[in-house]
Amino acid sequence: MTSRSNSRAGLTINDPRVSQRVQGFPESVIREMTRIAALHPGTVNLAQGFPDFDPPQELLEAVKRSVDHGGNQYSITWGDPGLRASIARRAREFNHIDSDPEKNLVVTCGATEAMMASMLSLIDPGDEAVIFEPFYENYGPDARVSGATPRHVRLEWPDWHFDEEALKAAFTPKTKVLVLNTPNNPTGKVFTHSELRLLADLCTDHDVVAVTDEIYEHMVYDGGRHISLATVGSMAERTVTINGLSKTYSATGWRVGWAIAPPTLATAIRRAHDFLTVCAPHAFQLAGVAALALPQSYYDELKRSYQAKRDRLVTALRATGIECRPPGGTYYVMTDFSAFPFDDDWDFAMHLIDTCGIATVPGSSFYSDPKLGRRKVRFVFCKKESTLDETAARLRKLRPLAA
Ligand SMILES: Cc1ncc(COP(=O)(O)O)c(C=O)c1O
Incomplete structure (x- = not known):
């Protein structure tokens, strides 16, 4: 065995x-x-x-065209302008998030790099990060590399609810970041509006930045609805919204993701990203424009x-x-x-x-x-x-x- x-x-x-x-x-x-x-x-x-x-076949064709038409060198560090425009349009239409491609967007090597670059940009050693568990396992090393001390809040089997008091207790004067993944891997939980409202209030009261990983936003079942935390209350000014092509377009090997953030935070994430990877694969960024143009x-x-x-x-x-x-x-x-x-x-x-x-x-x-x-x-x-x-x-x- x-x-x-x-x-x-x-x-x-x-x-x-x-x-x-x-x-x-x-x-x-x-x-x-x-x-x-x-x-x-x-x-x-x-x-x-x-x-x-x-x-989808049309995206495979788009990759081939991208390779034939200029996608073989570095792109602008924070992302091909056409892709950033497409992301901003999609975020407005689907997530109701307003963003300026010049100021709010950073294209990264997958949501994975977007999360790491965000944590590196926000955390100083000794800061704390509130993270629900069970968690997507990358968040452990993300916290470790950035120097964050994780504060875990339990999602309870079998319906994955959390205890409001435990959540409140996890926020301390040292809390710098809330890491939220909705829809959630591995539980499948889709955070409700009232849960997000509570998170928004806590982030606002404690002056905490939310970093939300929404990579499964289109996989919500039984008539459920995905809500971006950035659209709750005044959270847009303190939320980094992370997403990517991997899951929605069955393209995990393309390594294209992004972060949408308030201008100063986006600038900081761009700096971390620049020195980590320079840019996401250019040809796949160009193909991403075709992906984001797919119909409803x-x-x-x-x-x-x-x-x-x-x-x-x-x-x-x-x-x-x-x-x-x-x-x-x-x-x-x-x-x-x-x-x-x-x-x-x-x-x-x-x-x-x-x-x-x-x-x-x-x-x-x-x-x-x-x-x-x-x-x-x-x-x-x-x-x-x-x-x-x-x-x-x-x-x-x-x-x-x-x-
Ligand atoms: C919650 C979550 N975030 C991010 C990723 C990875 O995303 P990407 O391929 O865009 O780096 C995964 C992959 O399993 C995931 O489950």
Whole structure:
């Protein structure tokens, strides 16, 4: 059986030359699980959040045209002007966020870099960042590299509500930033207007900047609605709104994301971004103009198809005895395997690989205290229907083990 120790051999870097900063964070478990899946031929990778299908054909054509027509050198550091204009238009139409492409926008290498550049631009060592958990695992290293001390606020299984008093207590005189991810990975929670109102009041009262990762904004199901925190009250003046092409256009390899921020913060993020990466891949930025010009029917179909995929996976999981609720957004399902005779999320995840040929992400990687995720694993459903049907068939092998 694949074991945790041989799969995670590289966890500690035993070399005093390596900085404390990097010693302080582990390898990404999500991406590690993808590598483990690759070592087991035939494994269905439901670990890392990328589709097993291509972006729409017209976007593939747009990339080819971009390469033929000038997209092969650096762009302006903070983004191709055409792409910035498209982002500003889309943000106005969909998010109701007003932005000036010259003053408020920074195009980055994915939302990943937008978050890191924002944290580097806002945080001084000793500052605190309020972060909901379970969290997207990059936020740990983002805090670590920028010098922030994370203050975690728990989203509670199974409906992922949070305790208002715990949230209020997390804001202290040292709080500089709130990191918000809605729709939320890994829980699928879509924050409501009243929750956002509370967050807005706390940020305003404590003079805190919100950095919001809204990369799943188009994957909201059952008639739900995505709301950008920047549009609540006067939050526009203290919010960095992060987004990108990766998820909405099934283009995670293009590495194009962006941040929309008040002018002084955008200037600061541009500086951090300039010296981290200079610019996002120019040809893919140009193709992004075509992506952002897709008609509303594209987004309607995206939502419809992901909701159907969600229902397919949730039905298969429940039939097996794995507990979960249909997520309100994103393309993840966080599950609880308490019905199975496993005490540890890594053991269960490895059992899923060995017995069913399915890779997932152990739940502990989403929590500051690994114990909280000990009976959880996360599945993705951004896969073809045939892949999800194969998953359902493989999961049947687990059923005899359920209590
Ligand atoms: C919440 C969240 N933010 C950001 C990213 C990565 O975005 P990008 O590909 O634009 O860097 C992911 C990828 O899984 C994610 O789940």
